[in-house]
Amino acid sequence: MNRRFFLTLSLVAALVAFFALTLPAQASLDPQLIQYATPTPQPDGRIIYIVKEGDNCISIAALNGIGLEQLYQQNPQLETDCSNLVPGMELLLGIGGPASYTPTPGPSPTPxxxxxxxxxxxxxxxxxxxxxxxxxxxxxxxxxxxxxxxxxxxxxxxxxxxxxxxxxxxxxxxxxxxxxxxxxxxxxxxxxxxxxxxxxxxxxxxxxxxxxxxxxxxxxxxxxxxxKTIQAEPETPEPQATGKFPVMGVLGGILLLAGVGMGWYALQMRKPSSKFKGR
CATH class of the missing domain: 2.60.40.10 (Immunoglobulins)
Structure with missing residues (x-):
């Protein structure tokens, strides 16, 4: 009876150890089930992938459904052995329709x-x-x-x-x-x-x-x-704006002369009346 008890106890311990080892392993697979979405095109039409920790050229090409040769062709900055790939690097995956872009009004390219x-x-x-x-x-x-x-x-x-x-x-x-x-x-x-x-x-x-x-x-x-650095040229001031000052000067001179003339005339008109009173 003791042998049967110890045999049953050993079997239970083995089952507990089995589930303890397998359940964490299955839980670790859950992140792999997350679906990957291809990056959306930027306003200029380019589809850019940001390199993450643990990425390599083969995994990036497979993840985004493009050939490894195409990845190298569109990203000439990559070494042929992908040795200079670092997290944060931007890689061009292709060209697609922009997510939100309104083109500047203008004719379409006519072939x-x-x-x-x-x-x-x-x-x-x-x-x-x-x-x-x-x-x-x-x-x-x-x-x-x-x-x-x-x-x-x-x-x-x-x-x-x-x-x-x-x-x-x-x-x-x-x-x-x-x-x-x-x-x-x-x-x-x-x-x-x-x-x-x-x-x-x-x-x-x-x-x-x-x-x-x-x-x-x-x-x-x-x-x-x-x-983007091209800016509109500043407008040239109109040349007639500088002509206002001579005109105003001439008008001022005319008014000054008119005032002097009127003063002289008034002075002449007063002289005869003073002589008449003296008599």
């Missing part, structure tokens, strides 16, 4: 199509985009307005069959024309073209455009942005 080449095409097209420094803010590029470096351009098929993102540059070609950011071998279809301006700029035109492209065409587009 232009280059003349077709006589050589046979491969069934794809090229889309070339320029982000230019809109100095006067009129959303129309002038010859003296050149490219802006550090922006992001995204070309995405509406059905998800194609997507690519590249950075804008501020360089000139042999003809002193701004170099555009080009997407080659783009399949024929309908695309959403989005632009994200760099820090310190405000867009002066629409930042998204739906584009229909046909095979063999080369489409040129331009988006404008203006520096």
């Amino acid at each position: 232009t199509i280059a003349p077709p080449t006589p050589t046979p095409f491969s069934g794809t097209t090229a889309v070339c985009i320029l982000l230019y420094d809109d100095l006067d803010g009129n959303a129309t590029r002038a010859e003296t307005e050149f490219g802006i470096e550090g922006g992001q351009v995204s070309v995405t098929d509406i059905n998800g069959a194609y997507t690519d993102t590249k950075s804008t540059v501020n360089q000139l070609d042999a003809d002193a024309e701004p170099i555009r950011t080009c997407f080659d071998d783009v399949p024929e279809g309908t695309y959403n073209v989005s632009i994200a301006v760099p820090e310190g700029f405000n867009p002066t035109s629409e930042i998204t455009y739906r584009l229909d492209v046909k095979a063999g065409e080369t489409v040129m587009m331009a988006f404008g942005a203006q520096s």
Whole structure:
């Protein structure tokens, strides 16, 4: 009987120890069940991820549903081995529609199509985009307005069959024309073209455009942005304001002479009357 009692007691102790070890382990899994929400786009259209403690490039790419190569491509500041990743670093995940943004009134970027080449095409097209420094803010590029470096351009098929993102540059070609950011071998279809301006700029035109492209065409587009530091020039004072002082001086002189004349006349009128009294 003692053996049965000790056997039962040992079994109860084993069960208690088992539940004591497994229940905390299950409770520690609860934070993993919290759903992750992809960051919302900023006003300029960029989707930014803030690096947290324990993150690495592979986990960030997997968490946000993008490829590791795309993460490196959109964040050239990262080392190839992700060794310089630190908490608090901002990483660009992509470009999307802004959560709350009202574009400055201005025309939408109108694409232009280059003349077709006589050589046979491969069934794809090229889309070339320029982000230019809109100095006067009129959303129309002038010859003296050149490219802006550090922006992001995204070309995405509406059905998800194609997507690519590249950075804008501020360089000139042999003809002193701004170099555009080009997407080659783009399949024929309908695309959403989005632009994200760099820090310190405000867009002066629409930042998204739906584009229909046909095979063999080369489409040129331009988006404008203006520096936040540009301020309106002070107005030049009107030149006629300085002319008031000579006019007032002339009028004052005339009144002074008139007063002197009247005084002299009054003096002359009084002289005859004094002589008459003396007689």
